[in-house]
Amino acid sequence: MVVVGIIAEYNPFHNGHLYQLEETRKLFPRAVFVVVMSGNFLERGEPACVDKWTRANEALHCGVDLVVELPVAFCVQPADRFATGAVLLLKKLGVQKLIFGAEHASYNFKKLAQQVSDVRGDSVKYNESFAAAYQRAVEKKVGHAIDQPNDLLGLAYAKANLQLGDFLELIPIQRKGAFHHDLCLEKDHSLASASAIRARLAKGSIKEIAAYVPQITSVDFATRKLITWADFWPLLRYRLLTAPYEELRNLYDVTEGLEYRMKQQVQKLPLEADFEDWLGAVKSKRYTYTHLSRLAVIVLLQVTEEEVKSVSKNPYLRLLGFTPKGQKFLHKLKKRADIPLITKASQKLRKKFLSVDYRAGLVYELACMRVQDHGKAPLRITAPSLSRKKR
Amino acid sequence: MVVVGIIAEYNPFHNGHLYQLEETRKLFPRAVFVVVMSGNFLERGEPACVDKWTRANEALHCGVDLVVELPVAFCVQPADRFATGAVLLLKKLGVQKLIFGAEHASYNFKKLAQQVSDVRGDSVKYNESFAAAYQRAVEKKVGHAIDQPNDLLGLAYAKANLQLGDFLELIPIQRKGAFHHDLCLEKDHSLASASAIRARLAKGSIKEIAAYVPQITSVDFATRKLITWADFWPLLRYRLLTAPYEELRNLYDVTEGLEYRMKQQVQKLPLEADFEDWLGAVKSKRYTYTHLSRLAVIVLLQVTEEEVKSVSKNPYLRLLGFTPKGQKFLHKLKKRADIPLITKASQKLRKKFLSVDYRAGLVYELACMRVQDHGKAPLRITAPSLSRKKR
Incomplete structure (x- = not known):
């Protein structure tokens, strides 16, 4: 069985994500699609615009077979540590191919990663950020700048893959239409960046975003508060x-x-x-x-x-939801997984593994007013509907 | 110069407080009236309904000459420790006479305090509160129950006075009209308890309370948010x-x-x-x-x-405001006071003395949206107006 992996935040799930899934599905029609998704707090240091269950549900209805939560301790991190945590979970899940969006899909990310494997970008100058020092060091090594956010994330995945035994085939997908930083919705077609969509939502314009997200996302925003x-x-x-x-x-x-x-x-x-x-x-x-x-x-x-170290030492797979196909894959995974597969945040597990994630849920609940972890079981989607709105 | 002291919360300042001041002024027409007042968090474990500056201002306009803030560390305490902190400050202020309301003004509080001076009420039973154990022990000693809130506070003041050298003449004033626990405004006259007034304010009925508070309090509530x-x-x-x-x-x-x-x-x-x-x-x-x-x-x-211990070891007098008469008294006090007289919460003082009070102000500000300590100087009331509304 081919296992395709994606590392995502889906903040929110939009047509660009759907496009990525559809394109990849053409390449691997029988594969199981596994997503490692950030929970309620994200890599760029912000709360998710809607909670993790809502976003996992959108993904499961749009072509994903299994969603696993990336622990907060891996998530609220600079790109390299975020990537290391996420790629580690992909390995534990038995993923063979990693799909990721890139501004330059033509780059050979594996080769680039080999070239910069020893670049750490520790900044010794106190008037320079880690990110700036890193990009400068990378440019020096490879001969050209790598400065687009998804290219940089792709490089971080490739480096983490090398560190973890080079188990992944890397499949960059050319990002279309909207770059991550674009703040304007593009009126000509159906693609807009997540940040453009959030900016429009913050102004209360749910109707305006309908063309850029699957129908299920539209419906979710009509019934949920936008969290910022x-x-x-x-x-x-x-x-x-x-x-x-x-x-x-x-x-x-x-x-x-x-x-x-x-x-x-x-x-x-x-x-x-x-x-x-x-x-x-x-x-x-x-x-x-x-x-x-x-x-x-x-x-x-x-x-x-101490808590961050503890999660790195004792990683786990927290299941947020699955389709029937995802469930079949899970049955096999259970037999060979060498880290815990967590379905419920029981009191015992909360002490040993989930302390930070559970606390993050309790805080997020204060804003979103929906229970996040206590007594929650993974979502089981029996009939996924590819609910993309017609263009 | 006769120095009359009052320990108060003024939550809010109402006609009962005004009545107490007017009655006492008849007894000591030339005295200076000094009040030790709780700040923004009170003895019963609740935020003040309006901030300390507003309440001090009301008191200064209604007959008080000087208002000193009771530190939070003394304030959010059971009656005995609250009384010990407040009576200590009265001593440092040179107060000779303590006026306090009592449900039974006929009690000889000094004699009662002598009878119960060794009663601590430490509860050994785990299904009994400290308060209940204390009242039971007091009743056993004096032969009758003392269970009304102001009587109990009066007894606590009397005990603290004995401990601190018996420097005070105790002058209980019979409480009129409304007992502390009464939740109904009494329609026949102009007195209502502070809790009855707060309960009515919580329902948004500013007009209804006008008969029970001086005009200045009415105006304050019309322009300030009620904090709960x-x-x-x-x-x-x-x-x-x-x-x-x-x-x-x-x-x-x-x-x-x-x-x-x-x-x-x-x-x-x-x-x-x-x-x-x-x-x-x-x-x-x-x-x-x-x-x-x-x-x-x-x-x-x-x-x-540690912070509570530090305030007990290093007490201070934080001035909230004064009238011209209060200012004259202050000039004399400055020469003989053996603890700091604080007029501004400077950075240095915040570290040594005011750490808890300053923090309490920062938290209270988040609700009341008025700066509490940073850069604040004591109120100087040049022309106090006894602004009681006509009945």
Whole structure:
């Protein structure tokens, strides 16, 4: 059985994701499609626009056979660690082929990864970000810039694959229509970036996005609240105002005196300030907005150094949902998996494996008002409907 | 100069408080009236209905000459410790006479205090509250029950006075019209309890309370948001959901495994639950609602054992405001005071003395949207107006 893997956030699930699935399905018509998906907090340091169950359900109705949650500890991370965590889960799932979107699908990602395998991009200059140092080092090695977000993620997957025994065939798919950073919906066709769709949703324009997402996503947005940082800003602000420095310092990746900077800036803000005002106040040449947004999630969820290490040492596969085809695959997987396959967040599992994920769910619930983990079983989609809206 | 002291919360300042001031002014027409007032969080474990500056301003316009803030660490405490902190400040202020309302003004509070000076009421039974054990022990000693809230507070003041050298003349004033627990406004006259007034305000009936408060209080409520536990419940809930047990255990008075009870109950609540639902879930025979509400404030503000000890060891007088008469008194006080007289919450003072009070202000601001401490100077009332509304 061919097992095709995808690493995704689906924030939200849109026509570009559907296009990727349809194109790949043509290449591997009998394969099982397995997705490792971020949960309720994402790689760029932001809450998901709708909860993980809603997004998993959309994916399962649009061609995915099995959705596994990427643990928060792997997810709210820079590209290289995000990729390492996700590719590790793909290996444990027995995935053979990794499909990913790229701005330059013509790149030979495996070869590039070999060229930059020793590039770590540790920045010694204090006025330069890790990301900038990394891209500069990569350019020096390969002879040209790699600076588009999906190309960089693809390279990170390829590097993680090399580290984990080169078990994957890498299949880049040319991104069409909308680049990730584009903020405008393109009126001519049916593709728009996730951020363009979210921006339009934030203005309350559900009708306008209908052409760019499958029908199931449209329906979900009509019945669910759009979650943004604004929902969690009062909680983050409260935590920063009241936390002693030593409790902040104990959190993952709070280094170089960031506990002082984060707390002092929040104290200086006017009472009507929002999350973006705080980010702007904390920003420096050393830290990108994304880096600081991730730190904000770490503080919000109180993720410690120790907890991140624990997930890396004891990874697990948390199932969010499957189709009948996915279920058949699962039966086989159960016999050979060498890490836990988790279907329910029982009290025992919450202590050993899911402590951060469970806590993230409890915080996310405060905004989305839907139970995230307690007593939740994986989704079982009996009749997936490829519900793409006609163009 | 006669210095008359009052210990108050003024939550809100109403006609009963005005009556107390007017009656006492008749007894001591030339005295300076000094009030030690709770700040933004109160003895019964709740946020003040309007901020401390607003309440101090009302008092200064209605006959008080000087308002000093009772530190949060003394304030969110059972009656005996609340009284000890407040009476200590009265001593440092040079107060000679303490006026207090009592349900039984005929009691000889000094004599009662001598009779019960060794009664501590430590409850050894785990199904009995501290308050119940104390009242039982008092009744045994004095031969009759003392169970009305203001009588009990009066007794606590009298005990603290004995401990601190018996420097006060105790002057109980018979409470008129409305007992503290009465929840109905009494239509026949102009007196109603603070809780009755708050209950009516919570229903949005500003007009209905006009007869029971001075005009200045009416005007304040017309222009300010009424603050209740509902404003802080999302923050408390978030903190309980995310705090590790060891961080909760480090907080003041979190003993006997209460960290488990508080956290586990918050996890079990439905998403739409409110503060009262949580209190009800945590309640047991061992803990009164008031005890648990105070703990909730301790958790909300992250007050540690160490911080409470530090305030007891290094007390201070934080000035909230004064009239010209109060200012004259202050000039003399400055020369003889043996603890700091604080007019501004400077960064240096915030570290040494005001850490908890400043943090309490930062949290309260999130609800009331008015700066509480940063850069604030004491109120200077040049022309106090006894602005009681005509009956």
